[in-house]
Amino acid sequence: MKSNPETFTKVKSYVPFHGPCDPCPPIGRKYYSTPPNLYLGFQPPNLPQFSPAEALKSGTLWAFFYDFYENPYKKRAGKGNG
C-alpha cells in the first residue's frame, strides 16, 4: 500500500438541508476532514519519511499522514475571526 494522495481527498463536503423557514442565510457547503490514516490500514514498513526538521514542523515523521488543516470557511466574508 503505497502513499498515493490521488486515490483519496482529505476533505469532503455536503450541502446541508435548508428549509423555507430557516432564518440564517444558507452556509452553502459544510466541510469535514477525512485524514489520510483512514485510508491506510496497518502502516506498511518503509513509508517515505520527512527530514527530521520537516517532521517536527509537520507533526509526523511519515509524509503519507500529513494533513494540513485550514479553516474551510475562511473565504467567506466575516468568518474566521478570533
Added chain:
Amino acid sequence: MWSYEKKLQYPVKVSTCNPTLAKYLTEQYGGADGELAAALRYLNQRYTIPEKVVGLLTDIGTEEFAHLEMIATMIYKLTKDATPQQLRDAGLGEHFVAHDSALFYNNAAGVPFTTSYIQAKGDPIADLYEDIAAEEKARATYQWIIDMSDDPDLNDSLRFLRQREIIHSQRFREAVEILKEERDRKKIF
C-alpha cells in the same frame, strides 16, 4: 514513575495578547476531549488490557501530558499580562473572580473537569474504540479552534497538535488490529 524534561515537545509562539483565544483553548485543557482527559484515559486503561498494547497506551498517554503543557503554555502566554478589563471583555470575568489568571482545569464554558469524561470499560475493544473516538474528537476540536483563531503562530502549534491526533488514531487502529489478529498479522493486509 515519570521523569520531567524542561522543554516543550514543539515550540509554542503566540503573536498577540488575546485572552479570548485562551478561553477557547481551555476546551483542550480541562474539556471532555482535552489533553488531560486523554492522558488520564490511556494511562488508566493500561492495567486491564492485553500486554501487547500496554506500551502504546503508556507512550501515547505520556505524550498527551506533553501536549497538556503546550496548551497550558498557550493559555499562560495569552493571558499573563492581560488586565482584569481585558479578561472581562474576553468573557473571562467569571474566571478572573475565582482564579485571577491562574489556569484551571475546566472547559471553554467554565465547566470543571470531571472523570466522567473518560471511560474504562475493561473490554479491550470497547476501550480502544473509545480511544480512537477520543482522538477524532480532539482532532475536530483543534479544527474548530483554528477556525476561530486568527493568530498564525498559535495556529502553527495547533496544527501540530491536530496532526498528532491523526497519528495517535492510526496507532490505536493498529492496536485493534493486533488484538483482532488470528495467527499471522500479514494475512490482514
Added chain:
Amino acid sequence: MVKTLPQEYYKQLEEIQVADFVLIELTLYLDTHPTDMQAIQQYNQYAHYSKQLKEKFEAAFGPLEQGSLNRTPEFWAWKSGPWPWQV
C-alpha cells in the same frame, strides 16, 4: 522581570525537539511494529544523537532533564528557569 535568551538557546533547543520528535514517532510506530529492524536501527541512531545534543545544550544552558549532571558545584541549577512556558 524581562529576560531575553540568546538565539543559540532557541537554535539548540529546536535541534533537540527535532531529534526527540523522531524518537517519539519511532517509539509509537515500534509499539505496533516491534520487529521492524530498520526502524529499531533508526531509533537507536537518534537516541544516541539526542543524547549528544542534550550534553552540548546542558553544558551551555543548564540541566534539561531530571538526573542530568549539575555542572556548577556551587549552585543547584535545576531549580532555575527558564521553564518551558517562559521561553
